[in-house]
Amino acid sequence: MKELQELARTLLSSGTVGVVIGWEEGPRGARPAFITDAADSSRLIFDHRCTHNLATYLSPRRPHMARLGKAAIVVKGCDARAVAGLLRETQVKREDVVIIGVRCGGVAADPAGAKPLTAETVAERCPGCTAREPHLADHVVGEAQPEPPGAPTRDARIAELDAMSAPKRWAFWQAEFARCIRCNACREVCPMCFCERCVGDKTEPQWLESSPHPRGNFAWHVTRALHQAGRCVDCGECQRACPADIPLGLLNRKIAGIVADRFDYRATDDPTVPAPIGAFSMSDRQEFIL
Amino acid sequence: MARIGVFVCHCGENIGRTVDCARVAEELGKLPGVAHAIDYKYMCSDPGQALIKQAIAEKKLTGVVVAACSPHMHEKTFRRACGSAGLNPFLCEMANVREHCSWIHEDRDAATDKAVDLARFIVEKVKRNVPLETIRIPVTKRALVIGGGIAGIQAALDLADGGAEVILVEKEPSIGGHMSQLSETFPTLDCSQCILTPRMVEVYQHPNIKLMAYSEVAEVGGYIGNFDVKIRQKARYVDAANCNGCGACQKACIVRKVPSEFDEKLGKRTAIYVPFPQAVPNIPVIDRASCAYFKAKAKGVKKDACGKCKEACSKGAIDYEQADTFVTEKVGAIVVATGYTLYSIGKDQPEGLRGYGEYGYGTIPDVIDGLQFERLASASGPTAGKILRPSDGKEPKRIVFLQCVGSRDPAKGIEYCSKICCMYVAKHTMLYRHKVHDGQATVFYMDIRANGKGYDEFVRRAIEEDGARYVRGRVSRMYRDGETIKVQGFDTLSGEPVVIDADMVVLATAIRPQPGIEQLAQKLSASYDAHGFFNEAHPKLRPVETNTAGVYLAGACQAPRDIPDSVAMASAAAAKILGLFSKAELEREPTVAKVDAALCAGCFHCERVCPYGAITRIEVRDRKGNLVKIVAEVNPGVCQGCGTCQATCPSKSVELQGFTDEQIWSEINALLA
Amino acid sequence: MNSMEPAHGGHGRPTLAEELRRATGRNPARCYQCGKCSAGCPMASETALRPHDVMRLVSQDRREELLAAESIWLCLTCETCVDRCPNECDPARTIDALREMASAEAPASVPRALAAFHRSFLDQVRLTGRLFELGLMAEYKLRSGALFADVTAAPGMVSRGKLGFVPHPIKGVKEVRRIFDACERANQEKP
């Protein structure tokens, strides 16, 4: 923690950056912090409650951030993949950001989560995580951390769904999507959703109905999933932000499985690895095509 | 409010028999925005078109829908009619109620319902059509010809004579291609080099032609009329400006036993060499892989590396330090004339092909291919034109020729006919008889395909006058028996198996595209078939064009071709290009994509999927000149209108004109009437 | 299995095709095996070798097989093949030439009945200058051994006045015999 604070102080006081994006203690646990004064560096924290993916604040669609000057950002290994995604999709220039990696031992699903991290409180993406060590970083701080507690659960749930009949799966998802109020929190929090104007907001023509209605809800979630294929970094922010507790992480995980299976692509913090959509291979599987 | 005119064509009985055209017109007439709906016997006829023009004028139509045949048949006709009546042509669309409806259904009600649907979709689409203007792009009146064989030479000369500047790129040290290796040519038996070398010299001396031998196309950017081509000039290690072609370096070279590519490995050359005496340009190259100097250098030897050629050169033209150089040329059109290579029966084959184990995978001595026979028969060849067996230099008294080796053999991976083999085998049997009077040529053939002017007469001459014995059937197996080769086949006309003893066997192996052609095709964004031959834009009506505007084909890169065909294609391609160059600007259909810079977030997925490289990055700045963002822009000259960018764009910030989201959405929306 | 011999190198003898070309003035190599000759041949259903087979074997230089074949003797010389051949190969003339060669080189292979008929016919002509039909019938029956064939026809022939009983040699019978001798000599002198 001290190391992180010292680094931030140096970066700010030397004028290298105008803002350090990190976490601080808030009334309901950890919360994002935007440190612009070297003196405030000591507010920075990092622990298991720092579940937020701060890369979303690098999106050029947040002009108020740009006004703070060049940014340094604190990333967990998983978050670094989002930064890589932004680099890949030319939203951020590498020289315009200082990346501070932190070593992670898993985070809680809820930033207010109490110590210690347990199998019950851990975010569902963390058990079995292979991205705890950030590679895309100018500085890496902190000691190596223990494995997150608990065991992966999502793959089993996906397998369970896959085993259902189509009408049953339909019923399952319709029940989940029925709660959607189209608040767009999933989109707003997502570091990879940086469109100037989301297709969901497009009106001429309106492909996706914007009112909370089963038809538009379905179209929205299919489209969101499709747009995330090969781009989603599995930071879990959409699910955390969802006020309706729709298990978007399950859908994200499924997509990750599809692109891994079909295109041998896995989310990575190496920005030079090209994303699978936008590319093709002559030998792509086409068993679904007559 | 739209004022659409709907015109339902009976196409005589073709549509009217199954579709109630009057009902279609009636139903369509009820749609909001449809101001006029009629049916007529022949909409494409002059009176039919007059009806459309009259309605445009009288009813002040804002769009026209013709429910008739496929737009592939008459879209141009009706758009032109609208244009002449003052309606923007792109406000006219067709609904296909013939090929897609009346011709494939029998139930009149169902077919009529479907026709109403199809026309309604198009009505809804046309309501969202906007006037489009034909695109005009400037033309650079220079052409690139890739490949310096007979096709490339012909194309270059025709273009240059027509006043265009030409850059001729040849990957080998000399132009001439396979034709320069041939002894005589069918069906006239005139000497190949005698008719070719004057043209090679003409290329060299032509003021409009820039010859770049020993060079390859590295990159191709741009589009019709405006290509940017990056060309790699491979290091010859000889300074072309100083070399006077005296040949002293070759005499001095200590490495003298490199198998000669020009002689198809039947002869030898030095490490510094010109491929053949009439080479153009007559400038040697050093074959780095066999050169004693470079080998020694590679081993780290510092002193006493060879250097004999450098010592021998009075002009100081040898330059061991020379490196590949790149030049970029701007051209308006490209002719691909990369020619062919021969299939070999060996065990190692490219993907999808198999060799002939039954013919010994090429390990039986004195089994050669057609080009090797050409070199044996050529006066400039390794045997000075004597037909001698490679193994022992004896004169073969019995030669068996096998046609269709690789060709028409799907099991080996090639189902096509190589086209030229029937003819050159006949030629070989004649050359053989002329040189070895008591020699017997036997030909195994499947069919004799001699469909050119004077071709069949030529084959008959080989049989009737020069004693070639033709056996119809494939050879099953070939094996060595002492000094003879046993050729085991079946005479399907006699219905009997035959075994023929041969002193030499010549295989008419399949014609294949040059290796690396796929990469070139990808650079040119041109398509190619499963065998790697370039695809023509239309097999009948656009045989020398590719689907990439401005890229043309000549010769065997498109399919197996003989010399007359290659030359004809080359001249055709040149004529196409000269036609293109005759205009100051090009006109193109405006079916191109357009980016909405305000909405573009600059993720550049579009750039990645565009097959044509039509997407460029541009900076958006505010009034003060501050960079706001970098966004995509479509170069309308390059864009061919596939629309992949639009489907890929997550925010739908790029629209394909003529097929906009609004138009398609309206069509789909019309699904439920 | 048939091992095809080369046309040159070894034998020193011209190929059958060359010999026939000399004899008939037609080039057997012109045959491209379209089969039109056989398609029109009235005997195609009865013979082992049809005209196009004969042409094929000629091009393959299969002399012995051809000269021993009964098929060449079954040709009616109706010339249908000659008129229909697209290449003017003249199969009928080729077959005639083969018969001549067979008579000279392999007389044993000539079918007895046919040899008997031709021989008897020519003998009669040689004898009187014209054909003496009763003489032909008698000699043929002796030569062929078909003593009883058509024997019932003779009375009918006689009753219809179709058969004379006495041969009437012509004045120039010696002239005719000289022609026979000269032609036979010329045939033997052939290479």
Next chain:
Amino acid sequence: MKVGYYPGCSLHGTSREFDESLRAVAEVLGVELAEIDDWSCCGATSAHATNHLLSVALPARNLALAESQGHAEVLAPCAACYNRLAGARHEIATDAALAARMPELIGRPFANTVAVRNVVEVLHGLLPTIRVRAGQPLAGIKVACYYGCLLVRPAEVCSFDDAEDPVTMEEVVSATGATPVAWDMRLECCGGALSVSRTRSVVRLGRAILNDARAAGADAIVVACPMCHSNLDFRQSAMVRRGEAAMPVLFLSELVGLAFGVAPDRLGLRRHFTSARSLLDRVQPPAAAREVR
């Protein structure tokens, strides 16, 4: 009109009726048949099949005789003789070396100047006269004109008509007042060359010809070749099956004779093996009474 006449062996023997009818018809037509003095056999198929040179030399002798006897053209009614004579004439005319050998070979001067005509050709040249002289006796009689092979093939030798679609015989028949029928087998070989040595082939080929003529509605077949006649007439009993009607086979000259009102006897009709009664019964006025048998 006078023409050199080469009857050939058959017309003096088994096909006497051809000679008889031809002479009767020639008389009506005012044609003098001047028989070549001391003519000899043409060699027929036997020479042709065994000694090519002989097959040329034997006809050449007869052509030389005709030449020396002042004939410009010679009529060879027998199709086989015609074919051999015309064939030899053609071969000698197109082979200078052969022509040079001829005089020595046949022991006579020979310039190959005589044209060879067949009976169809000669009658066809007299069509106007035939039309005038023919009455109505053959009205309503349908005739199958059978050319066979030797009359029209090979085309380069027998150039008087189209080898694949001849019309001359039909035109002669039309001129007689009879009606030629359209049928398919008129150019197929009857197997004459194997008549004696391989009868079964001849029966097969002949039967096909008879059946086709019958199917075409012919009342009779008309021929111009002794061998065809002999095969179709003499061997007809072996060709027809029980219940099948007999098909009279007439020489063309016989038919022309009937049209001229010549008595069937004078035309040699009684010499046929297959009775022509069915035909004669329909000749107007009925000629049956005048028939011998």
Next chain:
Amino acid sequence: MALPAEKIEAFEPRITAFVCNWCTYTGADLAGTSRLQMDPNVRIIRLPCTGRIDPLFVIKAFERGADGVIVSGCHPADCHYTSGNYHARRRFAVFNEILGFLGVEPERLTFSWVSASEGQKWREVVNDATARARRLGPFDAFRALAGRSA
């Protein structure tokens, strides 16, 4: 949830086909020129290339009452625009799996390559897609999203 036989008889599925202009549209033209009779249930919407076909079209078609959707274009290596079909293949591979995961019966969606010379194949694609949709019955599940039923 296949329909009982008598209902299958009465039900005429509505099928929307999104096809490329160069291969499948032309192949369908050929089917017409060859007078290949086929089920009349398919309505073709012509796009320049499969690369232009957006999954949104498919969703919209279902929303507007389609019981089945066909997406068809050029065979690999046959694309008029060289690679639009390859991009479409990736896009629809993912889309297809997502729809399946969300419970859409895979038989509702037909993907095919039909070249300009495959009129016969186009007929098979049309008839197969129609038969499958007929078996499944109206896409009531999707219609229910709109608060309607068939």
